[in-house]
Amino acid sequence: MLSSVHRPVHSGRLRARSGLAAMLVACAATTACTVANSDSTGDAGEAGDSLRIVLDQEPPTLEPCEASLTSTGVVTRSNISEPLIERDPTTGELEPLLATAWEQVSDTEWRMDVRDDVSFHDGAAFTAEDAAFSIDRAVNNSALACNVDGYVFGDQELGLEVVDDTTFTITTETPDPILPLRLSFIEVVPRTTSTEAKVREPVGTGPYAVAAWDTGVSITLHRHEDYWGEAPSFSRVRYVWRTESSVRAAMIATDEADLATGLNPEDATPENSLPYPNNETTALRLDGREAPLDDIRVRRAIDLAIDRHGIVDALFDGQALPAAQLVPEGVVGHNADLTVGEADPDTARALVEEAAADGVPVDREITLIARNGQFPKVAETAEALQYQLSQVGLSVRIQMADTAAHLEYQLRPFPEDVGPVALLIMHGNQAGDAGFTTSQYLLSDGPQSTFGTPELDERIAEADQAADDDRQDAFAGVFAEQNESLAQYAYLAHMQGLLGISPRVSYEPNSATGDELRLADVRPER
Known part of the structure; x- marks a missing residue:
């Protein structure tokens, strides 16, 4: 029934x-x-x-x-x-x-x-x-x-x-x-x-x-x-x-x-007004095809450098939750074991220095692209991210884009010869199932994924054939594996909407x- x-x-x-x-x-x-x-x-x-x-x-x-x-x-x-x-x-x-x-x-x-x-x-x-x-x-x-x-x-x-x-x-x-x-x-x-x-x-x-x-x-x-x-x-x-x-x-x-x-x-x-959880998650998508973002140590450093709690409190007025994955609670596949810790700029800086010692061009300028009107105070958020990444030894410039220009970077085929890009995205999973997220954002050839691994692709395919509790557990494992072995995303927050009434x-x-x-x-x- x-x-x-x-x-x-x-x-x-x-x-x-x-x-x-x-x-x-x-x-x-x-x-x-x-x-x-x-x-x-x-x-x-x-x-x-x-x-x-x-x-x-x-x-x-x-x-x-x-x-x-x-x-x-x-x-x-x-x-x-x-x-x-x-x-x-x-x-x-x-x-x-x-x-x-x-x-x-x-x-x-x-x-x-x-x-x-x-x-x-x-x-x-x-x-x-x-x-x-x-x-x-x-x-x-x-x-x-x-x-x-x-x-x-x-x-x-x-x-x-x-x-x-x-x-x-x-x-x-x-x-x-x-x-x-x-x-x-x-x-x-x-x-x-x-x-x-x-x-x-x-x-x-x-x-x-x-x-x-x-x-x-x-x-x-x-x-x-x-x-x-x-x-x-x-x-x-x-x-x-x-x-x-x-x-x-x-x-x-x-x-x-x-x-x-x-x-x-x-x-x-x-x-x-009334606030409500809107299933939107903000994150930086890191283009792993280009140096220095092709080095997982640099991607991990970016993740560790971001002060999610500070951004939520100061820029989102507390109307969001710091995020550790692409889907919020309530979506099938959300992994409750993935938690958000405090920013750790010291460890992030050490990872950047280690990568530099191995010849990774960490001084290469990264373009952080955000969309005008993407969410409240998006420009200020981009500036906060630019500052936090600069504090761990990375060079970042901000490029604000309109919807059409942002979509060129968001969807395949991606622009060529544009250097390393950290794209500020906002993903909404209206369907309530992680399969809609992973097929778009985590598969190697996903429409909104810049890279992946055969191992993660296989796990996603297996999860998508599962049902009920097995499906929940399988996709929770996919999100844990993405954080551990891929780190394509540095998450910001699970957002909240405000409806005027x-x-x-x-x-x-x-x-x-x-x-x-x-x-x-x-x-x-x-």
Whole structure:
């Protein structure tokens, strides 16, 4: 029996801040005060039956097969479109949504049963044919290049056969013990959806349908009155976007928005925000193909030089946990035995000197690349890392990059002839299973891995075929081995998100909130 959804109870709001907090209090005291250049959502002071959300960026698309991208999924997932199976972000349990049941009938074949009482926004009935089509479109259509294909399914091909209106089968190339979890990333679309081009405004089965998208201004959704499930509280949802965290926070205070994503710690007060673990881990990825980073002593020295506790306290305002691996607690494979000690610059300096004595060019300049807006105070974090590495005898220069430039370094094929690079990454494991992390970041030829070892590759492959407790133990061993024999990553912190929230609504954020803000869970405050 699959368990019902349980939402976390928040344990406390953030302490008050000075500066902006005072401004917000002053603004809240007058009905005439609005935020300069905020371009209100249009419902300030009289929101009525509308839910008003301010995002940190405009979604590039609402294409369902791109919903594993945070900027798309936060609007699309389980709101406009829905998956067959949904993962409870609190318990990790898989729960039926458009599917009613699933069964592994052989090592490589699964049987799926789907609901018979669902219709799409355009009135067409949802059947097993639509479910199979959606999987085929997202996973098997290489021309469409859906993000969910490479990230979730690793470019594998799936065999699909429709048995009848409520049943279909899926055949995998090799045994896949977590196929139902992977399917939770597939958003279902009608079989009439284009397979040659991605759609900007999708038709789905969700509780909301797209009413309008005014490019650069807003996205409006309206409640799908023929929704098969429980009707959401708000009949209308309007999204706007503002790049400045301070503006998003002020829009909460002045009743111009009900929810605001991605607040910075300095903009958060006990009155305007709730913290939540967001499954994001920050780390330095060290390019082991280039000297001096090709020497494990230098990579170990970088790991030992970083004062994680100091960075978390001083720059992240305590709203994070120092990290010793790429996934936080709660993800299958997290290794509880990997702990974070204090920085040890003396040992780090000795390792650098030992490498130098053996001819390693430790004075070669390392480029530390970070992305603008990657997380709050990212530039200050880069500067702190630069200073800490310089204290152990390494030469580091900082290069701040926009998203496009950062992606060139993040994904294969990597730039050539750029020298040694330490890339500041932020990895989010929304799925809750280490297989999605290791396939991307630890395999020798992983899309976001610069190097590896045959031994670690073999351990990852074995772990990915395991299930239940064996899977947990196997991936925990992989993370321990990466730290011991590879040291490709110098971890910083498991991050925490801050969601702005007005007193007009009730919502408990969870670890999935930054990736899929489920509108049905937001209710008017009584």
